Amino acid sequence: MSEDLRGEGVDSAGSVGSAGSAGSAGSVGAGGQPALPPYLLAFPGPLRDRLVAAVLSGEKTLTTGLLCEYEAEDEELPPVGELAALIDSDGREVAVLETTEVRVLRLGDVDLRHALDEGEGYTSVAEWRAGHERFWHGEEMREAMGDPSFTVDEETKVVAERFRVVEVL
Numbered sequence: 426m427s428e429d430l431r432g433e434g435v436d437s438a439g440s441v442g443s444a445g446s447a448g449s450a451g452s453v454g455a456g457g458q459p460a461l462p463p464y465l466l467a468f469p470g471p472l473r474d475r476l477v478a479a480v481l482s483g484e485k486t487l488t489t490g491l492l493c494e495y496e497a498e499d500e501e502l503p504p505v506g507e508l509a510a511l512i513d514s515d516g517r518e519v520a521v522l523e524t525t526e527v528r529v530l531r532l533g534d535v536d537l538r539h540a541l542d543e544g545e546g547y548t549s550v551a552e553w554r555a556g557h558e559r560f561w562h563g564e565e566m567r568e569a570m571g572d573p574s575f576t577v578d579e580e581t582k583v584v585a586e587r588f589r590v591v592e593v594l
Contacts, residue, residue, distance in 0.1 A: 485544025
């Protein structure tokens with residue numbers, strides 16, 4: 426999760442972005458419709474605000490999370506076609522996203538297209554990786570992982586989730 430924190434998982438660039446299973450089964454949203462699971466990018470604050478803005482502008486169409494987050498939370502990867510509610514730093518639903526592709530790959534296999542599609546202004550894989558490592562090695566992420574010395578390397582498995590905005594709320 427590049428900053429993908431499904432449920433509360435966390436993405437590399439600080440995107441707490443997965444649509445995980447934070448919505449309880451059977452919960453109901455506005456108008457009696459089933460509530461969508463939350464799509465969280467990074468932790469609340471300036472980074473989440475920038476990432477949400479990039480999604481809404483169409484610049485961000487991909488997020489990267491850590492496979493170990495899904496495993497630690499005993500959470501399944503999001504299925505293609507899943508709808509989720511993009512949440513801003515104030516906890517408001519701001520858009521409905523649809524997952525269009527999910528891939529698991531080694532951190533060392535992230536390519537330039539991936540880095541560009543993250544929509545965070547990176548112009549190289551090295552720049553993307555440095556930004557994501559800052560997030561993944563940061564205090565908030567290490568606390569979320571329950572490991573004060575958590576690190577990633579070339580072999581770390583990441584989850585690349587491509588999505589599209591279905592509706593801006």
